[in-house]
Amino acid sequence: MLQKINLEDILFLDIETIPEYADFNALDDEKKELWEHKSQYQRKDEISAEEFYQRAGIWAEFGKIICISVGYFNLKGDKREFRVTTYHGEEKNLLEDFKNLLDLHFGHPKKLLCGHNAKEFDFPYIARRMLIHGIPLPHKLNLFGKKPWEIPHLDTMELWKFGDYKHFTSLKLMANVLGIPSPKQDIDGSMVRDVFYNENDIERIITYCELDVVTTAQVFLRLRNDDLLREKEIKKV
Structure with a gap:
């Protein structure tokens, strides 16, 4: 079934998120209380809500998107390119650009x-942040009333599950077991907050995000038993 999908019809993407504010104390009293309640299950009693706030980026209600990297195939005869670009800047602006x-x-x-x-x-994180900013959802993210087979989303981790709902496999592990060369990344997801707020280095984060988009495309190719992308076929635009 995957082999029947035209590669040019797929937009591969990845996002990087961080807490909406650099510091817990920037929240108003109501938001602090809401965060304490929201995070209570994950942090238990050993970690305070303030200490745990550095992980707030994983929730759309308390985090924000700092970049969306996308990649798409351009096929011409037996030649192919995988073009990669990134939307970044003020969150509302990058979300509007992505919607366009x-x-x-x-x-x-x-x-x-x-x-x-x-x-x-x-997908849900982008949709929630769009609604928070008052941006009408694009058709591809508006799932209200759609039947499962009408939802235009692919997920490489879901494809790897083969119906096993308990199974989580990281992108890095999937790439490893499928024989995909691991890109040289100098950060991981746990470091994005500090790189953004403490080092103010968005370009480093963009590089990391784009490499994940390329790896996702490579995993998808392997799931189809297609040849992997060569370095010269990957173009940053």
């Missing part, structure tokens, strides 16, 4: 979005 991309170039019913664990994280 979906509406203008990936709005057709046959077009699909693909990410790793994206059905659980990236």
Whole structure:
């Protein structure tokens, strides 16, 4: 079934998120209380709500998106390119730019979005942040009333599960077991907050995010038993 999908119809994506504010004390009293309640199950009693706030980026209600990296195939005969670009800057602006991309170039019913664990994280996170900013949802993220087979989303982790709902496999592990060369990354997801707030180095984060998009595309190719992308086929635009 995967082999029947035209690679040019897929938009691969990944997002990076951080706490909405650099410091817990920047929250107003009501938001502090709401955060304490929201995070109580994960942090238990050993860690205070203030200490745990550095992990707030994983929740759309308390975090924000700092970049969305996307990649797409351009096929010409037996030649192929995988083009990668990133939206970053003020969150509302990057979300509007991403919405425009979906509406203008990936709005057709046959077009699909693909990410790793994206059905659980990236897709709903983007949709929630759009609604928080008052941005109308693009058709590709508006799932209200859609039947499961009508949802235009692919998820490499879900494809790897083969129906096993208990199974979580990281992108890095999938790449390893599928024989995909591991990209040289100098940060991981746990470091994004500090790199953004303490080092003010968005370019370093963008590089990390784009490498994950490329790896997701490589995993998808392996799941189809297609040849992997060569370095010269990957173009940053």
